[in-house]
Amino acid sequence: MTETLTGAQIAVRLLERQGIRIVTGYPGGAILPIYDALGQSTAIRHVLARHEQGAGFVAQGMARATGQVAVCMASSGPGATNLLTAVADAKLDSIPLVAITGQVPKAMIGTDAFQEVDTYGLSIPITKHNFLVSSAEELLTVIPRAFAIAASGRPGPVLIDIPKDVQSQAIEIAEWPEPGRAEAVPAADPALIARCAALINAAERPVLYLGGGVIHAGAAGTAIELAEKASLPTVMTLMALGAMPVDHALALGMLGMHAARYTNLALEECDLLIAVGARFDDRATGKVAAFCPQAKIVHIDIDPAELGKIKAAHIGIVADVGEALDQLLPAVGANARTAWIDRCRALKTEFPLAMHGAADPRSHFGLIRSVAACLDDEATVATDVGQHQMWVAQAYPLRRPRQWLTSGGLGTMGFGVPAAIGAALAEPQRTVVCFTGDGSILMNIQELVTAAEENVNLKIVLMDNSALGLVHQQQTLFYGERLFASQFKARPDFIKVAQGLGIAAVDLDLAANPCATLVEAITRPGPCLIHVSIDSEEKVYPMVPPGAANRDMIGA
Amino acid sequence: MNAINRKEQNTLARAVLEIDVNNHPGVMSHVVGLFSRRAYNVEGILCLPVGDGKQSRIWLLVIEDQRLPQMMKQVEKLEDVIALRRHTAEHAVFQDLESFFRP
Ligand SMILES: Cc1ncc(C[n+]2csc(CCOP(=O)(O)OP(=O)(O)O)c2C)c(N)n1
Numbered sequence: 018m019t020e021t022l023t024g025a026q027i028a029v030r031l032l033e034r035q036g037i038r039i040v041t042g043y044p045g046g047a048i049l050p051i052y053d054a055l056g057q058s059t060a061i062r063h064v065l066a067r068h069e070q071g072a073g074f075v076a077q078g079m080a081r082a083t084g085q086v087a088v089c090m091a092s093s094g095p096g097a098t099n100l101l102t103a104v105a106d107a108k109l110d111s112i113p114l115v116a117i118t119g120q121v122p123k124a125m126i127g128t129d130a131f132q133e134v135d136t137y138g139l140s141i142p143i144t145k146h147n148f149l150v151s152s153a154e155e156l157l158t159v160i161p162r163a164f165a166i167a168a169s170g171r172p173g174p175v176l177i178d179i180p181k182d183v184q185s186q187a188i189e190i191a192e193w194p195e196p197g198r199a200e201a202v203p204a205a206d207p208a209l210i211a212r213c214a215a216l217i218n219a220a221e222r223p224v225l226y227l228g229g230g231v232i233h234a235g236a237a238g239t240a241i242e243l244a245e246k247a248s249l250p251t252v253m254t255l256m257a258l259g260a261m262p263v264d265h266a267l268a269l270g271m272l273g274m275h276a277a278r279y280t281n282l283a284l285e286e287c288d289l290l291i292a293v294g295a296r297f298d299d300r301a302t303g304k305v306a307a308f309c310p311q312a313k314i315v316h317i318d319i320d321p322a323e324l325g326k327i328k329a330a331h332i333g334i335v336a337d338v339g340e341a342l343d344q345l346l347p348a349v350g351a352n353a354r355t356a357w358i359d360r361c362r363a364l365k366t367e368f369p370l371a372m373h374g375a376a377d378p379r380s381h382f383g384l385i386r387s388v389a390a391c392l393d394d395e396a397t398v399a400t401d402v403g404q405h406q407m408w409v410a411q412a413y414p415l416r417r418p419r420q421w422l423t424s425g426g427l428g429t430m431g432f433g434v435p436a437a438i439g440a441a442l443a444e445p446q447r448t449v450v451c452f453t454g455d456g457s458i459l460m461n462i463q464e465l466v467t468a469a470e471e472n473v474n475l476k477i478v479l480m481d482n483s484a485l486g487l488v489h490q491q492q493t494l495f496y497g498e499r500l501f502a503s504q505f506k507a508r509p510d511f512i513k514v515a516q517g518l519g520i521a522a523v524d525l526d527l528a529a530n531p532c533a534t535l536v537e538a539i540t541r542p543g544p545c546l547i548h549v550s551i552d553s554e555e556k557v558y559p560m561v562p563p564g565a566a567n568r569d570m571i572g573a
Numbered sequence: 574m575n576a577i578n579r580k581e582q583n584t585l586a587r588a589v590l591e592i593d594v595n596n597h598p599g600v601m602s603h604v605v606g607l608f609s610r611r612a613y614n615v616e617g618i619l620c621l622p623v624g625d626g627k628q629s630r631i632w633l634l635v636i637e638d639q640r641l642p643q644m645m646k647q648v649e650k651l652e653d654v655i656a657l658r659r660h661t662a663e664h665a666v667f668q669d670l671e672s673f674f675r676p
Pocket residue numbers: 401402403404405406428429430431453454455456457458480482484485486487488
């Protein structure tokens with residue numbers, strides 16, 4: 018039996034067939050046929066963000082929290098350009114996203130038509146792949162393909178630009194394509210796995226270096242098993258936090274620019290670095306030539322282009338990291354490695370992370386620890402970008418893969434609130450906390466309205482230092498204390514702002530018993546903003562100055 | 574062409590890349606964009622459809638610097654790239670065209 022459907026109806030049906038239950042976006046002229054069809058769908062709920070960038074990050078939050086491809090939509094022109102920051106962010110952090118944009122009708126493309134931009138051209142360098150669809154028929158291959166590409170191998174964003182006339186074009190459909198799914202990758206080369214196991218078995222001071230790929234591959238459990246069997250002290254990138262619980266005996270925490278000293282010092286001494294799903298980002302390695310100077314390197318990654326991109330590996334293995342670790346596990350010998358484990362423990366004792374004020378809920382570390390104390394590992398933790406992000410990375414006891422949502426590669430201020438909303442929508446049973454700064458929150462403040470409308474269980478912890486803290490810090494340390502454009506003169510009343518946008522708000526500054534107020538705010542269901550003033554002179558320490566070697570950390 | 578003059582250019586080692594791609598309007602900018610984004614000059618480009626026209630073949634003449642292996646991996650990652658082969662600069666494809674490029 019055939020049905021006659023428009024391109025818009027086909028697109029919506031294909032999303033339904035992909036199992037999509039929530040899409041987020043913002044309408045406009047060139048995507049109205051799709052919105053019209055979406056309005057008729059009983060399977061898909063549309064969440065209206067209040068800015069296309071917000072929509073993009075809401076979708077990212079869903080994808081990051083669940084690992085499943087998420088969908089966002091925008092109209093042509095300004096709708097599409099507003100969406101692009103979130104798409105670029107997804108590219109750098111390998112987040113599976115399908116972004117659908119409306120485009121002016123085919124016949125008007127290239128005429129500088131109203132709200133026409135070259136979305137296809139603009140999105141080439143910031144997507145894993147992109148499509149400009151030229152017929153309703155083509156949607157039947159493009160949409161499943163887009164999902165397959167987004168989810169396969171190293172995940173990433175795919176953009177589909179659909180001209181309005183293609184959305185309106187009616188065709189007969191006799192048969193539906195299979196939904197697009199992640200395609201299998203070839204298994205790791207057993208010979209390389211054997212060599213890798215031999216290196217690990219022979220190493221005296223190995224370190225396991227986990228990146229975001231471990232989270233994407235669902236391989237955190239296997240990575241921990243490997244670490245435990247072979248006694249491998251383990252460092253994590255910003256993207257991998259949660260892969261191994263911070264309080265695991267082998268966990269050495271986050272490496273790089275804002276690592277604890279012991280973490281970077283252990284890397285300095287290691288004789289074998291086992292990089293898994295990590296890409297040797299400059300924030301992690303510091304000056305590359307001085308990174309792990311004594312170590313041989315094993316690099317396992319699903320993306321062949323990552324091998325040797327920054328640092329040549331002695332053994333490079335292209336594979337799904339979960340599959341590779343599964344192969345590696347039985348080949349690696351149990352080994353207590355007492356001397357090295359003791360050495361790492363000694364480094365930890367001698368060069369700990371100084372967390373001053375951890376007992377005071379109105380200091381930055383104390384606040385983070387107090388929030389954590391109100392929650393268990395089921396909670397999801399999102400951040401914006403700045404000092405607060407690094408403090409949370411240092412101080413929040415992350416223990417679960419996908420517990421941690423942060424903009425790593427692009428470092429996009431404005432990520433936090435909408436991404437947290439997305440996480441809360443995808444997993445409504447969890448409490449989601451978003452740590453943000455007074456700079457970052459303003460970049461997507463309008464999404465508080467979305468949070469109110471959706472009544473998500475989101476607690477926004479606003480660490481207000483009346484400054485662009487990280488910029489303030491860099492100017493203080495590296496620009497002769499010439500503070501410029503990093504201090505806010507006007508201070509919004511964030512309590513009133515939050516209330517005005519429809520969500521509850523509490524001010525810990527004014528609370529007689531801040532701990533009690535915090536507990537109450539976090540346990541009350543629904544969205545809430547928790548405002549706390551933070552000293553703008555506080556620094557994220559220790560710190561590797563830009564361009565320096567990781568061993569040359571400054572600050573406490 | 575960038576600021577390097579012809580004489581200097583001839584002293585630089587070059588390579589020829591042969592890339593089989595799906596034939597559609599965006600594929601050229603996907604491939605060339607990878608180079609321009611990295612400020613990696615492409616000295617020569619040739620592209621024609623192959624067979625029934627579903628695929629095209631792109632020939633690139635590039636300077637061989639230490640980034641070339643990474644460039645090739647990036648090209649291979651593109652969804653529309655079916656195969657990539659590397660040749661030396663002596664490959665006939667560009668040499669036969671010399672007559673069309675006399676100043
Ligand atoms: C969209 C965007 N613009 C600019 C920057 C550069 N930047 C990085 S951190 C930062 C300051 C962030 O301030 P705030 O959100 O208040 O956090 P704080 O550092 O004070 O904790 C700036 C401007 C950025 N990362 N993203």
